[in-house]
Amino acid sequence: MAGVRAGDLITVTRAASPQFVSPILFRVIRQLDWTTYDGWVWLDGYQLSATGDAVARRSIFVRPAGLVVQRRVAPAAMTVGQQRR
Numbered sequence: 001m002a003g004v005r006a007g008d009l010i011t012v013t014r015a016a017s018p019q020f021v022s023p024i025l026f027r028v029i030r031q032l033d034w035t036t037y038d039g040w041v042w043l044d045g046y047q048l049s050a051t052g053d054a055v056a057r058r059s060i061f062v063r064p065a066g067l068v069v070q071r072r073v074a075p076a077a078m079t080v081g082q083q084r085r
Helices: none
Strands: 009-012 024-032 041-048 054-062 068-071
Touching: 024 054
Parallel strands: none
Antiparallel strands: 009 024, 009 068, 024 041, 041 054
């Protein structure tokens, strides 16, 4: 899945899946390697409250094109050893 990475905060709406009539905030842990239909993915993560507290751990089945990234996690800084490779 291009675009969404572990740690990203996303809004999941009906555009991502019909089950989300009411949008939810979701913190991505990882994309699961489960077999799906073309254009759909399983995401593992935490549903968040309006204050940003985790209220439930969930695995959700969504279309990445319908997700709205609210806050992206910066890529990890490279160490000196990694920069030399």
